[in-house]
């Protein structure tokens with residue numbers, strides 16, 4: 001599949017796409033007038049998409065009775081091939097910062113410091129020169145350091161109800177595995193800590209080897225060639241795992257319901273998956289902020305969610321925390337008792353969850369702040385050494 005090659009900042013990739021697109025159009029059409037009319041047509045379609053006040057009516061019948069959680073749950077109760085697409089927002093209530101939330105997100109904490117860019121921790125070239133900031137993050141996110149959230153357990157419940165086709169996660173914290181979702185149901189699109197490889201000779205290392213070294217605040221080096229050993233987390237510019245490509249191809253055409261949860265949908269190719277389901281497959285976004293909307297004419301009809309446009313037939317945006325959203329969804333599905341039982345059996349009492357929810361933002365912000373301070377110190381020290 002042409003699109004599932006590299007994780008990129010979608011904004012960058014779009015810019016390139018746009019250039020390609022315009023160049024091709026220029027080749028095809030020397031005639032200025034036809035280019036102009038094409039552009040005008042695109043603009044008209046774009047304003048139709050972006051504005052909910054236009055008089056255009058949707059062409060086909062809606063798939064959902066109404067565009068809210070209740071209707072989504074009603075539809076979902078009949079589905080058996082549900083795909084979940086998850087992001088960092090499902091783990092923030094475990095105290096793990098996300099990347100892009102203003103204030104609490106790791107990137108915004110890092111932006112206070114004089115780093116090349118906050119995303120640099122996931123760039124291979126930066127890592128080769130200075131792997132320390134990444135290993136500080138790795139230590140913080142080390143599997144088993146955190147306990148899964150109610151959202152992770154809700155996804156497990158989906159599986160126990162024989163409804164989960166697959167969870168595609170962008171997260172590298174392994175909380176899906178720790179929550180007891182079977183590994184064959186999980187696709188870790190941005191990789192995993194479970195295996196690592198030497199950047200030089202590709203020798204494979206296991207979790208224990210890396211853990212031992214990074215917990216001593218040292219950098220893991222290859223025992224054969226002394227190259228840096230990097231966990232198999234996908235960095236910007238690297239190919240996504242083969243399993244991602246395979247499962248995208250086998251799953252998305254089968255999906256009868258899509259849940260998108262806790263992600264800003266800003267990173268390609270992951271964010272494009274929302275457009276790979278059938279046009280009649282409902283797409284439910286549970287997130288603290290809107291995501292996945294068309295932001296430019298180049299997004300038209302392709303990868304965008306249409307929940308606040310008059311073209312909407314099947315998209316629902318439920319604005320809430322992930323944990324609140326899934327708790328309400330469980331109630332609407334009639335699974336409240338099963339969900340509570342599962343949480344209790346895992347030591348997550350409903351009372352604790354409520355208490356957690358009120359204290360989490362502070363804890364997450366503190367964690368992000370602390371981590372950012374250490375990463376910045378590691379980077380700035382390294383820069384000084386080089387001077």
Ligand code: OAD
Pocket residue numbers: 007086087088089090092093098099100101105119122170171172190234235236262263264265266267286287288289291320321322323
């Ligand atoms: P982001 O930080 O970009 O987005 C997280 C989204 O979750 C935001 O829209 C938040 O508003 C929302 N959110 C945060 N906490 C929430 C909560 N408790 N309940 C509901 N919503 C919440 O994270 P991702 O979209 O996962 O790449 O980022 C994608 C990729 O960018 C990551 O995988 C990472 C990063 O660069 C790699 O690791 C390679």
Ligand code: ZN
Pocket residue numbers: 198199200201202203222223224225226227
């Ligand atoms: Zn090596």
